[in-house]
Amino acid sequence: MKTSIATVSISGELPEKLEAIAKAGYDGVEIFENDFLAFDGSPRDVGRMVRDLGLEITLFQPFRDFEGMPEPHRSRTFDRAERKFDVMQELGADLLLVCSNVSGVALGGIDRLADDFRELGERAAKRGLKVGYEALAWGRHIFDHRDAWEVVRRADHPNIGLILDSFHTLSRKIDINSIRSIPKDKIFIVQLADAPLIDMDLLYWSRHFRNMPGEGDLPVADFTAAIADTGYDGYLSLEIFNDQFRGGSTREIAADGHRSLIYLGDQIRRRSPTTRLTLPTMPPRAKIRDVGFVEFATDDGDAAGLIGILRSLGFVKTAVHRSKAVSVYSQGDIRLLVNTDEGGFASGSYAVHGTSAYAVALIVDDAKQALARAEALNAVPFTQPVQEGELELPAIRGVGGGIVYLIDDKTDLGRFSEIDFLPVEPDAQIEAAGLTRIDHIAQTVSYDEMLTWLLFYTSIFETQKTPMVDIIDPGGVVRSQVIENGQGSLRITLNGAENRRTLAGHFIAEKLGSSVQHLAFETDDIFATSQALARNGFRKLQISPNYYGDVEARFGLDPELTDRLKQENILYDRDEHGEYFQLYSETYGEGFFFEIVERRAYKGYGAPNAIFRIAALKKLMRPDGMPKI
Numbered sequence: 001m002k003t004s005i006a007t008v009s010i011s012g013e014l015p016e017k018l019e020a021i022a023k024a025g026y027d028g029v030e031i032f033e034n035d036f037l038a039f040d041g042s043p044r045d046v047g048r049m050v051r052d053l054g055l056e057i058t059l060f061q062p063f064r065d066f067e068g069m070p071e072p073h074r075s076r077t078f079d080r081a082e083r084k085f086d087v088m089q090e091l092g093a094d095l096l097l098v099c100s101n102v103s104g105v106a107l108g109g110i111d112r113l114a115d116d117f118r119e120l121g122e123r124a125a126k127r128g129l130k131v132g133y134e135a136l137a138w139g140r141h142i143f144d145h146r147d148a149w150e151v152v153r154r155a156d157h158p159n160i161g162l163i164l165d166s167f168h169t170l171s172r173k174i175d176i177n178s179i180r181s182i183p184k185d186k187i188f189i190v191q192l193a194d195a196p197l198i199d200m201d202l203l204y205w206s207r208h209f210r211n212m213p214g215e216g217d218l219p220v221a222d223f224t225a226a227i228a229d230t231g232y233d234g235y236l237s238l239e240i241f242n243d244q245f246r247g248g249s250t251r252e253i254a255a256d257g258h259r260s261l262i263y264l265g266d267q268i269r270r271r272s273p274t275t276r277l278t279l280p281t282m283p284p285r286a287k288i289r290d291v292g293f294v295e296f297a298t299d300d301g302d303a304a305g306l307i308g309i310l311r312s313l314g315f316v317k318t319a320v321h322r323s324k325a326v327s328v329y330s331q332g333d334i335r336l337l338v339n340t341d342e343g344g345f346a347s348g349s350y351a352v353h354g355t356s357a358y359a360v361a362l363i364v365d366d367a368k369q370a371l372a373r374a375e376a377l378n379a380v381p382f383t384q385p386v387q388e389g390e391l392e393l394p395a396i397r398g399v400g401g402g403i404v405y406l407i408d409d410k411t412d413l414g415r416f417s418e419i420d421f422l423p424v425e426p427d428a429q430i431e432a433a434g435l436t437r438i439d440h441i442a443q444t445v446s447y448d449e450m451l452t453w454l455l456f457y458t459s460i461f462e463t464q465k466t467p468m469v470d471i472i473d474p475g476g477v478v479r480s481q482v483i484e485n486g487q488g489s490l491r492i493t494l495n496g497a498e499n500r501r502t503l504a505g506h507f508i509a510e511k512l513g514s515s516v517q518h519l520a521f522e523t524d525d526i527f528a529t530s531q532a533l534a535r536n537g538f539r540k541l542q543i544s545p546n547y548y549g550d551v552e553a554r555f556g557l558d559p560e561l562t563d564r565l566k567q568e569n570i571l572y573d574r575d576e577h578g579e580y581f582q583l584y585s586e587t588y589g590e591g592f593f594f595e596i597v598e599r600r601a602y603k604g605y606g607a608p609n610a611i612f613r614i615a616a617l618k619k620l621m622r623p624d625g626m627p628k629i
């Protein structure tokens with residue numbers, strides 16, 4: 001398998017695009033004609049630029065409205081093609097994409113189309129060039145790759161072949177088994193794109209909403225497996241039309257695309273180990289057993305406030321680091337680290353972002369293998385110096401600059417808390433509140449980064465996404481995407497903020513980047529927990545009394561239960577599996593907060609309650625967005 005991407009997929013000027021494509025590790029690039037036309041250099045300059053970067057031009061495209069034209073259009077179309085061939089020869093591109101005709105004057109008739117292609121093939125052959133035919137899902141006569149293949153078959157010319165594009169085939173739900181009978185040498189290139197399932201006009205969907213394989217909902221892996229079954233081992237080339245990517249970070253989007261292709265290749269190899277696609281091998285997606293700890297970076301001054309909240313939540317200090325200013329606060333299976341050390345990454349993070357939960361440790365089956373997989377998928381490993389005798393925990397950088405530690409029970413890593421930390425006598429004054437484990441970690445990210453995060457988690461770890469939901473904040477919409485594993489041992493909610501007037505948007509603006517905005521802990525008895533919290537002086541978020549009348553009516557609750565919920569400021573939800581109870585802390589700093597949940601078989605995250613929670617949290621912020629407390 002060789003990797004390629006169309007220049008149209010990323011933002012920037014042509015040289016910037018090419019550099020990002022080379023840096024991300026692709027083997028080739030499709031030159032989208034408009035990118036070339038908008039650039040001042042000659043075709044030779046562009047060709048040289050591409051090759052100097054170690055890339056190959058995989059395709060020049062698109063050539064539109066060619067086949068089936070009546071005269072005088074037909075002659076003009078062939079003249080147009082000759083002009084493109086001139087450019088291609090100077091560029092050093094040997095494959096042209098012809099997409100199926102959408103013109104109102106185009107004539108149908110499979111043999112007419114085949115004849116046109118045979119003649120084009122003759123002309124291309126004279127120059128040592130090739131032409132591939134792609135069925136656009138909205139083509140006038142040809143909108144199905146099976147028909148495009150029939151045209152190519154009848155053209156019967158060595159310089160004419162087929163181009164398959166996952167979007168056009170999958171958006172129309174065309175049977176992908178039909179691909180398996182196409183001879184591999186007639187597939188000139190394969191274009192890949194995914195897309196979220198949205199019921200809309202095919203052309204509009206294709207031109208604005210495509211995304212990287214794995215980021216959307218189309219069965220791109222099934223499509224690719226069918227291609228691999230033909231024995232095709234050529235380029236897999238991303239062709240992504242996406243409004244967000246056009247305005248996004250050139251480098252990041254290019255890197256995401258490359259990661260998506262490597263991940264896709266890995267999925268194909270695991271499905272059919274005898275696949276003829278040449279693929280790198282890597283360990284499987286890492287299974288997450290649990291969250292080992294969440295670590296806050298802060299300083300001595302700010303730590304007091306944070307520790308005050310932790311104590312009111314029933315956490316007690318149980319250990320301190322041997323050589324660094326790091327303390328462990330524990331309750332149930334939850335470990336929270338508070339790092340006030342003045343050297344190292346944490347203090348740098350604190351200097352830039354203020355107090356934040358900058359690191360998360362995941363307990364995986366095999367940390368070394370997890371790291372190897374992450375590196376195979378171009379994640380950036382993280383290391384920092386440790387004292388003699390202390391453990392160097394394997395780690396990678398998260399998307400927003402935070403750290404993901406990888407620990408396991410196989411090695412000393414499982415005992416890192418005994419090796420690196422000294423136990424301290426717990427403070428007997430604090431009453432435990434029955435918090436047992438971390439239920440979920442809520443990360444607030446910029447909306448533009450959501451797909452990057454999604455691909456990061458789902459490609460490296462054994463997790464899946466659930467459908468995105470909209471959360472209405474009085475200041476705008478926040479999109480929420482869950483990433484979780486089947487066992488519930490990792491649940492992450494990604495909240496994507498589009499503007500800074502939302503609670504989430506304010507948080508990332510003030511934090512100068514994506515960060516954990518809240519941590520949710522689980523309890524087996526939310527009412528007992530609520531009372532213990534009250535005794536510890538925990539400051540609970542006050543929910544509007546109007547909420548309770550509605551919730552009682554909506555779910556037909558026993559008024560006695562409603563009263564208790566209201567008294568304790570507990571939110572309620574129910575799904576087809578069971579019930580959910582939630583309570584919240586007030587905000588800390590720029591809008592960080594804690595949540596406590598009790599799940600009675602419930603599978604969701606209380607999305608219908610988010611609007612009321614946000615409204616209540618916002619009452620605690622001043623009009624300028626700063627916290628009142």
Ligand SMILES: O=C(O)c1ccc(O)c(O)c1
Pocket residue numbers: 061062097099134136165191206207239
């Ligand atoms: O949207 C289009 O016109 C278009 C052009 C070229 C392609 O390869 C394609 O898949 C779509």
Ligand SMILES: [Mg+2]
Pocket residue numbers: 134165191239
């Ligand atoms: Mg295409």
